[in-house]
Amino acid sequence: MRSTLPTFDEVWQRQFRTSVLSQLQCFSEDTHFLIGCSGGIDSMLLLHLMSFLCPKKVRAIYVDHQLQNQSAIWGQFVQQQCDLLDIPCIIEKVNVRAGNLEQQARSVRYQAYQKQLTDTEVLVLAHHQQDQAETVILRLLSGAGVHGLSAMKAYEKRENLNLWRPFLDLSREQICQWAAELNVQNILDPSNTDIHYDRAWCREELWPFLQKRFPKMQQALSRISQLMQDADEILKEVIHTDLKACGDAHVLNLVIFCQLSEARQRQLLSMWMKGDDLYRPAFDMVERLQQEVIASKSDAQAKLHWNQYYYVRYRNQLFRIHRNEFHADQDQVAVNLELQVQLNHHLVTLSGTYQIQTAPIGLSFELLSKKLSLKLRTGGEKVHLYGRVGAWPLKKAIQEAHIFPWQRHTIQILSIDNVILGVFTPKGFWLAQSPYCETGGWQPNLLSLR
Incomplete structure (x- = not known):
């Protein structure tokens, strides 16, 4: 491995500093890097540069989609190159489901990345400026809006991973020239030129046609993605304000x-x-x-x-x-339970977790030593809720309490010897008028919903 950075012209040096070195300085000293390495020229150059810039802080992962006969051999190639650079390498085999092959392959590839990433690692990918421009074209043709046209960011913080694309401002021509200077070895995946796939069709068929008319198309499309990223950030601020209000x-x-x-x-x-x-x-x-x-x-x-x-x-x-x-009500099995409750203990019901606590008006303490019945409502029940006049249909009480239809299957009736003591609901416990009501009794107090 070279002991100094490769030499190239002044423009490249400036571009390299802004797109790689300056971004690298934003990470903490404890940050390590997992490089997604397909064996292609882009990811192999990235592997060489990261091994130089961050020695002992780099790992590589090759995801074998098992879609090509030579995929296992390509994995061996990546492993050999990593061994030469003294970089640990993971080879992860995945199975791609039927359907949109490009989309499914991308999905399982990121699942493999997430599986291997540690808390201190950033995923590093070798997407470059033409990849960005192709993404903008494909998303434009699919009818994407501002968010879709913002395409890829140099740095993304997602829920399950942090992702860095240091080559996003470099053209493929620059990458190829740089790789040639360093004598970087790589493999050629024939699917990259198979126009059956949308991205390959865009690259092989549409790209040359458009570039002949618009020579600076790549830079223009890359600029569009940057402008859309700005617009997307502004839009997110507006949406966040609206969501908070609504x-x-x-x-x-x-x-x-x-x-x-x-x-x-x-x-x-x-x-x-x-x-x-x-x-x-x-x-x-x-x-x-x-x-x-x-x-x-x-x-x-x-x-x-x-x-x-x-x-x-x-x-x-x-x-x-x-x-x-x-659909929880469809999976529910009707079970009637017998239970005993104790003061200060927790009781888990379908609607939530309750704690048995003293109350100004509640149930008699003599019930704490007896077996109580907990049943699901079946419809047609009438209950005399404490503080109301006479018995009401339970259904009407549920409607008046605005309990959502998809939560009503969680309602359970507490009783003893066919005397209703109360009702467990997502709105809490409803005490029923009965001979067991007394001043200074106990009630279940809702702590949390299911």
Whole structure:
């Protein structure tokens, strides 16, 4: 390995400082780096440079998608090059599911990265300026908005990883020339020129055609991504303000929401539906949510399912509910329980966790030594709730309390010898009027919802 940096002209030196060295200085001394290495010329050059810049702080990972007959041999090549540079190397085999092969391969590749990354490591990838420009073109053709056209960032902090792309301002021609100077060895993946894949088609067919007319297209598209990143940051600030005014990650107040302009409504919904995922929903899915759910009649019980979540309107609120919670009642087995409770002990019910505590008005202490019954509501029950006149249908009390329809399966009735003592609900415990009510008794106090 060379003891000094390779020599190249003054422009390159300046570009290298700004795109690599200055960014490297932003990391702490404890930071280590995991390099995604495919064996291609870009990632192999990155491997050589990082081994020079950060000795003993670099590892490499080769993800074997097992889509090419030679993929295992390429892994061996990466391993050999890492051995020469004294860099630890991980070879991770993955299985790519059927469907959009490019998208599925990207998904399992990042899963492999996340699996191997440690808390002190940053993932380093060798995307360059042409990769960025191709991404902008492909996302433009797919109908992406500001966020999509912002494409790749030099540094990204995601939920499960930190990602750095130090070559993003370098052209492929510069990388190839640099790799030739250093005599960097690499492999050639034939799928990179297989126009069956969108990116390869863009690179092999569309790119030469457009570049003939627009010679500076690569720089222009890269600049567009930078401008869109600025616009995206401004848009996020506006959306954050609107979300704070309208609700949170789980519910939106439609009265306030509908006071926003249509453009701000669409952007807020798009980001809200995205949640913690990497990509926003398609434009037509946002439109469906507006037309089929938000614009529906208040009593229509309209809902929309997208990406593991249900979007449900209830009164003047819009809820984002995970499918497991929404369908919990379908997976529920009707079980009637017998239990004994003790003062200050915790009781876990379908609606939440309760603590048995003293109360100004509550149940008799003599019940603490007896077996009580806990049953699911089946419909048609009437209960005389404490403080009300006469028995009411439990269904009416639930509706008046605005308990959401998808939570009503968690309601359980506490009784003894067919005498209703109270009702466990997502709104807390409702004490029933009975011979067991007394001053200075006890009640279950809701600590947390399920």
